[in-house]
Amino acid sequence: MPTPGTEARPLRVAIIGAGPAGYYTADHLFRQPGLVAEVDMFDRLPTPFGLVRFGVAPDHQKIKSVTAAFDKTAAHPRFRFYGNVDFGKALTLDELRAHYHQLVFTTGAQTDRRMGIPGEDLVGSHPATEFVAWYNGHPDYRDYRFDLTQERVAVVGVGNVAVDVARILCRSGEELAATDIADYALEALRASRVREVYLLGRRGPAQAAFTNPEIKELGELADAAITVPPEEAELDPLSRADLERTQDRVTRKKVEILQGYALRKVTGKSKLLTVRFLVSPVELYGDAAGHVRAIRLCRNELYATPAGTLQARATDRFEELPVGLVFRSVGYRGVPLPGVPFHDKWGVVLNEKGRVVDPATQEAVVGEYAAGWIKRGPTGVIGTNKPDAAETVACMVEDLARRAILDPAAPEVGAAEAVVSRRQPNYVSYADWRRLDALEVARGRAAGRPRIKFTSVEEMLAALGR
């Protein structure tokens, strides 16, 4: 039989997870010269785009415009989307193996890392991702509740997710109303009594993970002032020497912006955002009702590792910060997929350059690949998934040439679709999604907003007349 990848016998690929990594993988496959590939993309949610829809902040619509590129990929005649199909439940690994030559897992980093401190599970302490998913209208999180009657909030972490959460908490109702934030979240945030928000960084200003545009934006909020304690905006001798050595202009600019905030007068706005450095939560204190009332913070100092990174270590100085609501954003990790080898230490699918690896033999598992955050861990911007997916696709093409691919019993399009519709009669196709998309945009237009999202699966199916 001829090698798959031709008109007569296309290479059949299943991609699990319809986020950026999935789309970039599909795009790279379609761009391979001389290769005829058919891509079926699955997502457990009815809507595509993963974190572009449910992660990227609603006031960052420009970033979301990357979906135009994804739509282009999806318009390829050999692309199919099966939304509302949960891998592992509606479809098993063995079933996929029966219908595809290659499988690619692009399921992202779906869970957060814990701080591992006493009081972490008190009422009012949440993973930042849950709040993000909630305000973005993720069907699994729409019924979550956050106590926005609290006046003081801490966000632990200074990565871009932490910054998003702090910024959304500080936005005025008017600012939020111009976004596609979930309706219920808009209502809740309009009624919010949050007045003081603290962003807590473990290391110093020069080591903060947030990017310069993000931290600049925090200084331009309509109704929230920003401040940094001057002594914490100052660079310690190690950071100063490091900047001198590396001549890192981006970091220098970051420090300048933060030191500018330290000098600003805090007046005339109803909310205050304070960015703190060199502090780590060591315990959350609760009141009699088990609700967070304060964080105990340990002051840190920096030291250099042998490889030259400045890391934080605890000192014996502590303080107490009264807050009634805490969001932790101290890292993310992937969730194991049924039947797919997982590397627990790194929180990713066990892989080498995107080839899934069998832990017992240390050899590649034939026909299985990973791309995006489930491959490298949660790092980088949306575009970082492009070179990442390119590497995975290069491995797929190499393996195809060696014929190290699966040998599916029924590789025809119809066979796979028959199984999907039997298992999940309510699967959502790309045409269905385009209808939902148009409906959301139309609802938004009437209200002067980019879109008004459907936030439950039932709502989406009803809108599709199911």
Add this chain to the structure above:
Amino acid sequence: MNIANVLAQKGVKVVTIGPQHSVRQALALLAEHNIGALVAVDDAQRPVGILSERDIVRAAARNEQVFGRTVAELMTRNVIVGVPEDDLKSVGHTMTEKRIRHLPVVEKGRLVGIVSIGDIVKAQRDQYEGLVDTLQTQIADHPA
């Protein structure tokens, strides 16, 4: 981005050798795995040295009877090691400045992986490419 993100895409295989083994065995491993250096570890998987192709070339230039010597005789001791939490950026600087091409990564003293300067350069390149791509998307009306 940190070193853990680099190691996450490198499988589980870390090729090591005991310091008591011969250079002949070391060469066979380097050739078999198509790599440029071996971490020498003790019985507890603690790195005790690193043996690079350069170490072998240098020794061979002085004495052609190099094959029978031990890894311990040729390897570089006082190896700079990394930890998974090390920042990509600072590791890149350190490896460039100190002219190190391979960095063993340890956790609680035990070897968990090795990164090469090639891994670091590739990760940095991907990071920049990704940033540029995302910025282009944001300024273009019709992304490519």
